[in-house]
Amino acid sequence: MADRDEPEVIGRRVQQLRAARGLTQKQLAEPAYTPAYISTLEAGRVRASDEALRHIAERLGVAYDELATGRPARLATDLRLRLTEAQRTLAGGEAERAAEQYGALLAEAEGHDLADVQAAALLGLGESALDTGELTDARRYFERAEKTLADAPLPARVPALRGRAVSHYLAGELRYAVYLLESTLDELNRGGLHDPDALLLLYASIIGPYMDMGAHARAAQAAELALALAPHSGDPALVARMHRSVARTLLAEGRIAEADASLAKASELYRTLQIRTELANCHWMRGYVCAQNGELERAEAELRQALEMLTAKRAALYSSQVAVELADVLHRRGKSEQAAALLHDTLSDLNSERGALHSAAAHRLLGIIAEDARDTETAEEHYVRALSLLERAGAAGDLADLCRLLGDLLRRTGRVEAALDAYRTGLGHRTAPGTTTLGPAPAQPPL
Incomplete structure (x- = not known):
């Protein structure tokens, strides 16, 4: 047996068990072995054969595995x-x-x-x-x-690497999360370690950070590779997660019907597997799809269902993120006071180290609501806070949009030079679409 303990450890164990049962070395040895052999074995001076250990285990009334490893049977x-x-x-x-x-x-x-x-x-x-x-x-x-x-082997370590990358991503450290995922993908593909489940997990996980960094071309490529790998995966929960991630790239390309179809596949798999938190995430994504498509009443219903499911299960960070998107829909439906109250409650659960992107989104939306109410001073405060959070996270796509909002506000209040600075900053974040500033894309699997 490959994981047997060392002779000294087994010897001590035999001696302790023999003494506990009140047996002499002669009684333990008979009829196949001698007392001298048992004495030598207990002293750790001989490596007992499997046959000898099985005999001793039977005499002591314990399982062979327990005698050889110290672990209880089964x-x-x-x-x-x-x-x-x-x-x-x-x-x-x-x-x-x-x-x-x-x-x-x-x-x-x-x-x-x-x-x-x-x-x-x-x-x-x-x-x-x-x-x-x-x-x-x-x-x-x-x-x-x-x-x-x-x-x-590296494929066995991929779930841990992916988990570490996701924890950095949710903390707002986008560039480092992408670095971890890209370098692991590169090592797998260049090393010929084409494990479908490991690759699918990584490609599905990197789509979100790519999208938030404004690297839409890489996100779309990761989605294509994930879809190609899905038929080779033996993990339905992983395939469902992939469909949920791929829906983001389809939405960005305006392919709303296809995004909805991907979410329908994910939802069905999650229902079959009874994975409730992920099913809540599907309602969340479907609410986002409806919002993008202008179906605001349905979007509100989907997001409320997601929020209810996540809050009931105490998924604090995810429920805060859903609350921000629900507030956006409420604002668009003319329920700005409800939206603002929801956002202020949500911000108490978010900060720069925990949900930085959604904290920034909450401040951005509060700024828009304040602008609508002609409170330009409060609006500017929220925009500046959001800008600080996004700059720290490196969310290029959202930064460009926020700089435009801030620039428009500054221009309307007569601060033209400050407005131009904000516009220039925004343009700087739009100069290299589809890149991550991390060098060439990782090697691809031979599909």
Whole structure:
């Protein structure tokens, strides 16, 4: 057995179990071995054969695996069953309860030195922390999972790398998130490690950061590659996530019917898999699609449903993000007071380290609402706050639009030079569409 303990460790274990059962070395040895052999084995001076250990295990009344490794019989199987249960809890949207289950599993796996279960538990803790918006904790869990899997092939480390990138992305560190995802894709493809699930997970995850950075060409390319990889994946939850991400690029290209079709596929898969938080995200995306298509009443209904589902499951960060988009729809429907109240409530849950992009979007929308009410001073304050958040995050596409809004406000209030500065800044963010300033795009899989 490859993962047997060292002879000294097994020897001590045999001696302790024999003493606990009140057996002599002669009684343990008979009829196949001698007392001298048992004495040598207990002293750790001989590496017992599998046959000898099976004999001793039978005499001691324990399983062979427990004698050879110190782990209770069926421990690994039991832990994997509990991992499945924790995954089901998280899929049901109960992130806090799932974190408790994963924490207990991690402690047991560490106690018995089961690296694969440790890594799975750390990944689960990271995903739970993402759902509850604890981004620093999430990043630490994913980093620990990477270290635990340090000797594993790169495809096995991809979920941890992707989790770390997402935690940076949600914190507003777009460029670093893209760097992590692009460099991993490059290493996989150049190294010939064409694992469909690993590649699909990375391509689906990089679409959002690309879109927010204004790198629409790379986002579209990632979406095409993800769609081509989907038939080769054996993970329906991963395929569903991919369809949800691809919908963003389709929307950006004005392909609303196709985006809606992608979301319908994702929703159906999530319903089948009973993944409630992701299903809420589909309502969120469908609300966004309806808003882009001018169907504001339906958009409000979809976004309210998403917000209700996410709030019920305490997905704090995601519910704050949905609230910003719902406020936008409310404002467009003439319910500006409701929108402003919702945004002020939401900003208490967001900051520059946690949901920077949506915090900026909230300030941008509050600025627009203030402008509509002819409160230019408040509008300018909100625009400047949003600009600071977006500059820190490197969200080029949104920065250009915000500079235009600020420039228009400054021009209307007679500050022409300041307005020109704002317009120039905006143009600077539009000079290199489709790039990430990170060098050439990563190598592609041989599809």
